Amino acid sequence: MSTRTPTVVLPEGDWIRGISIRQPWTACIVSGAKTIENRPKPWSWRGWVLLHAGRKTDERALRIPLVGRTIRGRDLATGAVIGVARLTDCHQDPDTGPPCTEWARAGSWHLVLADVQELPLPVPADGRLGPWRPSPDLVAQVFQQLPAFQP
Numbered sequence: 001m002s003t004r005t006p007t008v009v010l011p012e013g014d015w016i017r018g019i020s021i022r023q024p025w026t027a028c029i030v031s032g033a034k035t036i037e038n039r040p041k042p043w044s045w046r047g048w049v050l051l052h053a054g055r056k057t058d059e060r061a062l063r064i065p066l067v068g069r070t071i072r073g074r075d076l077a078t079g080a081v082i083g084v085a086r087l088t089d090c091h092q093d094p095d096t097g098p099p100c101t102e103w104a105r106a107g108s109w110h111l112v113l114a115d116v117q118e119l120p121l122p123v124p125a126d127g128r129l130g131p132w133r134p135s136p137d138l139v140a141q142v143f144q145q146l147p148a149f150q151p
Contacts, residue, residue: 008149010139015151018050018134019087019111020127023076024067026053028103030083030118033070036101038108043090045131048151050142051083051116052127066102080122081134081142084149085113119145 021029021037028034029051055078061067089112093099104110123141125134134142143149 008143008147010143011151014133016048016050016134016139017045017087017131018052018081018125018127018138019131020052020054020129022054022056022058022061023078024061024071025058026051026082027074027076028067028070029085029113030116031070031074032116034101034103035114035116036103036110036112038103038105039090039111040108042092042109043087043111043131046087046089049085049087049113049131050081050125050134050138051085052081052125053078053122054127055079077122079126080124081119081138082122083116083118084142084146085116088112088114117146117149121145 019037025034025037029037057076057078090109091112092109093104093106099106100110119142123138125138
């Protein structure tokens, strides 16, 4: 009797991007707690993104109680893809009224992330500023760990 793991069939063409985010923010996203990413400019891209933990860590963020509670016990891998998410929207909060989430930074553009899936193992990779196109080999390595993924 075979216990073969099903292979995910990925779409062809231009359907996925990468986003590099410093730790511990990337860990907060893959934990499911942080549903937005703050950016200085709006992004037009919508769709699936690889969540890449950049090589640098935001040391100041490690002292924020909300972050500390969220990442407690988590490994803070850097220089690797640690998850995937679907980017569904990009907005700014109005000047009046409450922020869209406790993770929102005033004046920033908020990339709204949904369907977040954490990888069992980090996949080493180089990231870039802004949305970047991952190589087919990197995409294959990432989705080898997510055999039930449905784009």
